[in-house]
Amino acid sequence: MSNQIQNREVKKVYIALVRGIVAENEATIDMPIGRSTKDRKKMEVTSKGKNAVTHFKVLERFNNCTLLEVRIETGRTHQIRVHMSEIGHPVVGDMTYSNGKNEFGVEGQMLHAKSLDFKHPITNKQMHLEAPLPEYFDEVLNKLRK
Numbered sequence: 001m002s003n004q005i006q007n008r009e010v011k012k013v014y015i016a017l018v019r020g021i022v023a024e025n026e027a028t029i030d031m032p033i034g035r036s037t038k039d040r041k042k043m044e045v046t047s048k049g050k051n052a053v054t055h056f057k058v059l060e061r062f063n064n065c066t067l068l069e070v071r072i073e074t075g076r077t078h079q080i081r082v083h084m085s086e087i088g089h090p091v092v093g094d095m096t097y098s099n100g101k102n103e104f105g106v107e108g109q110m111l112h113a114k115s116l117d118f119k120h121p122i123t124n125k126q127m128h129l130e131a132p133l134p135e136y137f138d139e140v141l142n143k144l145r146k
Contacts, residue, residue: 001121005075011117014070014080015059015133017110017140018089019098022066026057029083033076042096043078045086052076054083062144064103065092069114080111092140104140112137 004010034049036042043049053073060067066089070080081097084090090098092110104110115130133141 001118004118004121008073009118011115012072012075012113013115014072015112015114015137016056016068016070016080016084017092017137018066018068018084019092019101019103020064020066020089021061022056022058022068022089024058026055029054029056029087031083031086033079033082043076043082045082050074050076052079052083054080060141065144067141081109104143106136106140108136110137110140 001010030051030053031045032047032049033043033052034046036044037046038044051074055071055073056068058066059069072079076082078097081091081094085094085097090101092098092104093102093106094109094111095102112133113131114133115128117126117128119125120127
């Protein structure tokens with residue numbers, strides 16, 4: 001499994017609700033990420049960081065939020081959260097990278113690991129694992145759709 005991850009053969013898909021209206025229907029964020037010089041618990045976009053690539057496409061737009069499907073090429077710590085915050089669209093409920101704003105009062109972030117595709121390390125069979133959205137995530141989306 002480690003080799004597959006290192007060789008970027010594991011495909012990860014996330015669903016994220018971010019603040020604001022994302023203008024592009026699809027885009028790629030290619031910005032290096034490293035440890036924050038101001039807060040050791042945080043990561044940041046920095047020229048001294050490691051390569052980090054995030055692809056996203058808009059699934060749905062609401063009044064003040066956008067629902068995204070996000071795919072990552074690299075697996076940096078907090079990558080999606082850092083990249084989305086950097087482009088001005090922090091993940092809803094992310095207390096670390098969104099200036100503490102949590103307009104829906106959710107516990108945790110509106111960021112969900114939807115699916116994982118990889119080859120089974122023993123059988124070499126292609127595996128696809130999928131997880132449904134958590135209840136709190138669905139509840140927020142239902143409120144936004146009304």
